[in-house]
Amino acid sequence: MPKPKDAFESTYPCEFYTPEELLEPDLMYTVPEIARLLQGLDPDATIDEGTEAVLVDWAIPWIMKNAADLVIAEPLEEDGPGYYGLAADGGDGT
Known part of the structure; x- marks a missing residue:
């Protein structure tokens, strides 16, 4: 349920x-x-699964918004995660 802004002590x-x-x-x-x-x-900080899920919810839109500045790599293992890094030259994948 949305909350009025004045319900919060401060905003940033x-x-x-x-x-x-x-x-x-x-x-x-x-x-x-x-x-x-x-x-x-x-x-590599250890955090609980619930906190990690919330943080990942923030990270995915950040990755999508910044996709032009990132490169991706296939997982190192068949069932492993993908990887993201800075594009070497602004986003052409090299």
């Missing part, structure tokens, strides 16, 4: 990291690792 600008601010140029990350980074956590 909705600002997100750019891919260049968030990701190391020579590394590839899974969606959960990106989700942790967006919250200021280490990519």
Whole structure:
């Protein structure tokens, strides 16, 4: 149910990291690792499943919005996750 703005003590600008601010140029990350980074956590931080699910819900739109600045890689294992990283030259996949 929507809440009136005055129900909140304060509000903040909705600002997100750019891919260049968030990701190391020579590394590839899974969606959960990106989700942790967006919250200021280490990519390998241990968090509970419920928290991870919420963080992933934030990470997926961020990945979609920044797709032009990212590259993707196939999973390293058949049933493993895909990986995302910074595009070397602004998004052509090389």
